Amino acid sequence: MTDSRANEGEAAILFVDDELNNLTLFRLHFGGEMPLFTAQSGREALELLEREDVCMVLTDERMPGMSGIELLATLVDRHPDVVRVIVSAYSDAERVLRAINQGHAHEYVVKPWTIEEMRGCIARGREVARRRRELRFRAEMSDALHEDLQRDHDAARMVRGSGAFAQTAAAALRAAEGDSTVLLLGETGTGKEMLARSIHDASPRKAGPFVRVDCASLAEGVLESELFGHERGAFTGAVRTRRGRFELAQRGTIFLDEIGDISAHAQLALLRVLQERELERVGGNASIRVDVRVIAATHQDLEARVASGQFRQDLYYRLNVIPILVPPLRDRRGDIPELLAHMVAKHSPRRPPPRVTDEALSALTRYGWPGNVRELENVVERALVMSTSDELTLEDFCLDLRAAVPAPGNVREEARSAEQEELRALLLEHGGNCARAARALGIPRTTLLARAKKHGLL
Numbered sequence: 001m002t003d004s005r006a007n008e009g010e011a012a013i014l015f016v017d018d019e020l021n022n023l024t025l026f027r028l029h030f031g032g033e034m035p036l037f038t039a040q041s042g043r044e045a046l047e048l049l050e051r052e053d054v055c056m057v058l059t060d061e062r063m064p065g066m067s068g069i070e071l072l073a074t075l076v077d078r079h080p081d082v083v084r085v086i087v088s089a090y091s092d093a094e095r096v097l098r099a100i101n102q103g104h105a106h107e108y109v110v111k112p113w114t115i116e117e118m119r120g121c122i123a124r125g126r127e128v129a130r131r132r133r134e135l136r137f138r139a140e141m142s143d144a145l146h147e148d149l150q151r152d153h154d155a156a157r158m159v160r161g162s163g164a165f166a167q168t169a170a171a172a173l174r175a176a177e178g179d180s181t182v183l184l185l186g187e188t189g190t191g192k193e194m195l196a197r198s199i200h201d202a203s204p205r206k207a208g209p210f211v212r213v214d215c216a217s218l219a220e221g222v223l224e225s226e227l228f229g230h231e232r233g234a235f236t237g238a239v240r241t242r243r244g245r246f247e248l249a250q251r252g253t254i255f256l257d258e259i260g261d262i263s264a265h266a267q268l269a270l271l272r273v274l275q276e277r278e279l280e281r282v283g284g285n286a287s288i289r290v291d292v293r294v295i296a297a298t299h300q301d302l303e304a305r306v307a308s309g310q311f312r313q314d315l316y317y318r319l320n321v322i323p324i325l326v327p328p329l330r331d332r333r334g335d336i337p338e339l340l341a342h343m344v345a346k347h348s349p350r351r352p353p354p355r356v357t358d359e360a361l362s363a364l365t366r367y368g369w370p371g372n373v374r375e376l377e378n379v380v381e382r383a384l385v386m387s388t389s390d391e392l393t394l395e396d397f398c399l400d401l402r403a404a405v406p407a408p409g410n411v412r413e414e415a416r417s418a419e420q421e422e423l424r425a426l427l428l429e430h431g432g433n434c435a436r437a438a439r440a441l442g443i444p445r446t447t448l449l450a451r452a453k454k455h456g457l458l
Contacts (some may be wrong), residue, residue, distance in 0.1 A: 001369045011055035011129065012036050013122060016017065016045045016071065017087070018063040029115055030122070033377070034390065042066030042074075049079055051239040055129035056122065061088040069095060072104045081132050083125040087111060124366055135432075165332040168195070168324060175322045176202035183319045184297040185252050186326030192297040193257060195326060200253040208252025211245050216258035216265075222268050228273075234283020240287030246279055246290045259319065260300035260311065267312045274318045294319070303435050325450070329369040329376065336365045339373065343380040344392065354387060360394040365401065423452055 012035040015026045023038040030036060037052060039045040043066060045057065053443045057075060059068040066074075072084040086108040088096050099105045106128070109121050175182050176199045184192040193212065217383055218226055221235075229244030245254055262270070273279050274294065278287045296319050305311035329336070340361065345353050356364075369375055383396040427437050 004149050004305050011053045011133075013056040013058065013126070014039060014045060014048065014054045014057035015051075016040075016042065016063070016068070018056065018060065022060070029118070033119075034122070034126075042068070042071035045071060046074065046078070049075075049082070054079075054082060054123040055133070056083040056085065058085040058087055058121075058125075061086055069099045069104060072099065073102075075224075076104060081129070083129050085109060085121060085125060087113065096382070133165040133403070165327055165335055168326055169198075171322075171324050172199050173202055175199055175324065179293055181293070181321045182295045182321055183302075183321070183323045184295065184326055185323060185373055186297075186299065186304075188299045188327050189372035190328055191373045192326050192328045193255065195324070196253070196255045196295045196297065199295060200255075200293075203293070204252070205252050209249050210253050210255065211249040212255045212257060214257050223262060224269060227266070228269065228279045228281055230282035231284040238283065241281070244279070246273060246292055247288065249290075249292045251291050253295060256294065256296040258298055258300075259296040260298035260302055260305060264312070267315050271312060271315045271318060274315070277416070301435075301438055305439065307435060329372045333365050337361060339376060340364060340380065343377050344384070345380065347377075348384050350390075354384070354390045354392050356392045357394070360397060361391060363394055364397065426451065 008437055013030075014037045017023055018040050019024070020040065023040065027036070027038060037048055037054065039048055040061060042059070045059070048054070049057075057072070059071050061068040067087070068086055072086065075082055075084055084105045086096050086099060088108060089111045095287075096105070096108045100108065107121060107125065109118060131173045141356045172182075172195055182196075182199060184195060186192055196212075197210060199207060206397065213223075213226060215223060225234075225242070225244065227244050229242050229247055230238050232238055232241045256270075269279075273290065277291070278289050280287060302311055302320070304315050306313045306316050340356060344356065350356065364376075371378070379397050379399060382398055383392050386398065387393075387396045423437075427434070434452070
């Protein structure tokens with residue numbers, strides 16, 4: 001039996017006793033003073049602890065099935081931060097003291113207890129729990145700060161790009177000054193998440209959370225619960241109310257990766273949040289206001305998906321306020337040497353890290369990188385594992401890089417001319433409609449526009 005009166009954000013205490021009268025008496029004395037739960041057995045207590053936020057457990061010793069000491073011994077492994085108290089008669093003093101010496105219990109209360117004795121015990125236990133949580137929070141904040149500093153370092157290296165990416169970085173920094181929705185477009189592995197983090201870190205919301213959601217990896221029902229949260233009992237397995245990612249991102253930024261893959265139903269729910277800045281948890285009917293900046297990303301051509309009816313046009317317009325094209329690595333070869341040096345230093349277990357030979361660096365710079373920055377990082381990690389010397393050679397990178405040689409000038413010109421004629425014919429075939437031409441090639445419309453402009457066709 002449980003009696004939940006816990007307020008959100010405040011941990012409760014749990015009183016365990018097999019006698020119903022004792023539970024009733026405890027609730028009468030303390031139910032109005034603090035959030036609490038009660039349970040009539042050790043098994044029921046363990047089940048409750050799996051789904052509720054409890055900071056302190058007080059348990060009777062003599063209970064059928066699992067004794068109080070056995071219950072607290074189990075808590076040492078499963079819930080080590082919970083403060084543990086035995087409530088026992090004088091006749092059990094020897095066993096109780098042994099449990100305290102073994103670390104299974106922090107304190108004991110002798111039956112029959114007085115209200116003052118029990119209140120004092122609870123106050124001490126809650127204070128211990130508060131201090132423990134504060135210390136854990138500080139440790140977690142310290143770890144988070146370390147990660148933030150590393151992210152800042154990585155983001156700074158990424159934003160200091162050259163050529164095509166320098167323009168992208170400049171657009172991202174301008175977008176960071178405002179609060180409008182940003183849509184990052186580009187191939188998989190180009191670093192859209194890192195760019196989203198850079199926008200957040202340079203924005204007025206940098207003190208708030210940055211929450212990432214991989215929309216492509218979540219099924220429809222799961223995605224909506226992740227984004228908007230759910231109420232207790234909303235579906236099988238929903239044993240407690242849960243806040244969604246939008247609520248967790250309050251006063252910060254939410255990054256919706258692979259937004260082009262969400263279902264029609266999820267698109268409609270997301271549209272409401274973007275339009276009205278409020279949401280309803282799954283299974284709930286209360287409107288919750290959210291103050292969140294949205295950055296979305298996709299490798300897909302959303303205009304084509306809108307034209308085919310796979311993506312809502314009104315949602316597309318809401319997302320496409322500030323579109324930023326993230327170029328593939330093959331279009332920013334000038335950045336490869338610095339990215340390579342950074343990744344070698346980042347992933348190398350050795351200090352100083354090994355150097356990349358001139359032959360390998362030249363080949364890596366010429367390689368096409370179909371997997372973009374993500375492929376480069378994977379290749380570097382593999383090379384560091386394979387290498388046994390203080391140098392990373394061409395063989396260590398395990399790629400067919402020798403084929404990645406610069407084409408002679410006339411061959412390059414021929415290739416450029418062939419691409420120009422192919423684009424010209426394709427645009428003529430589709431009546432000059434860039435969206436249809438891009439769909440025929442299987443590339444984003446923005447990529448086709450860039451190529452057409454490069455060849456003077458637009």
